[in-house]
Amino acid sequence: MSAPHNYDPSASGRADALPAQPDGLERSVPVDPYRHAESVVIDASAEALYDLVTDIARTGEWSPVCTTCRWRDGTGPRVGAWFVGRNEADGRVWETESQVVVAEPGREFAWLVGGRYVRWGYLIEAQGPHRSRLTESWEFRPAGREMFREKYGQDADERIELRRRQALSGIPATLAAIKRVAEGG
Numbered sequence: 001m002s003a004p005h006n007y008d009p010s011a012s013g014r015a016d017a018l019p020a021q022p023d024g025l026e027r028s029v030p031v032d033p034y035r036h037a038e039s040v041v042i043d044a045s046a047e048a049l050y051d052l053v054t055d056i057a058r059t060g061e062w063s064p065v066c067t068t069c070r071w072r073d074g075t076g077p078r079v080g081a082w083f084v085g086r087n088e089a090d091g092r093v094w095e096t097e098s099q100v101v102v103a104e105p106g107r108e109f110a111w112l113v114g115g116r117y118v119r120w121g122y123l124i125e126a127q128g129p130h131r132s133r134l135t136e137s138w139e140f141r142p143a144g145r146e147m148f149r150e151k152y153g154q155d156a157d158e159r160i161e162l163r164r165r166q167a168l169s170g171i172p173a174t175l176a177a178i179k180r181v182a183e184g185g
Helices: 046-053 056-061 142-182
Strands: 025-027 035-042 066-071 082-089 092-104 108-113 118-128 131-140
Touching (some): 035 142, 046 118
Antiparallel strands (some): 025 035, 035 131, 066 082, 092 108
């Protein structure tokens, strides 16, 4: 399988993945503090996983931060579509608008928060007809860090670090929950 759009395993740390942990997750060795990816093997087809992760109305079932999502324009998972997510963490509630940048059925789904600030995505690699590796990736892009500096001033570095920690802890929790949902648990 060729590499999907905009996915660079070496940049995310995936190339240096540690062995699978008891929970089945493969954790990456930190390479860049603003990028992270982890993977899990799930007993589900690539198509079924794609359908699950692109059903954004269900995001609250697996995300520890994003409690609800809805398509802004009602068109569903296609490149250029926008959706709104409601997030709750650390005593704060906020909404974001995100634009889909990759929508390849059975293979990859990715979006940019604010159209340019943070890239989140799911890469799906079929491991057989009913088994797939799901990788969730996160990249806090320079534009996002700059926006935080403008918005939060002297508190920006603290807020950026908070978002980084939320991603590092949220990705394994999200993958474990998606695995549970996909496998019918």
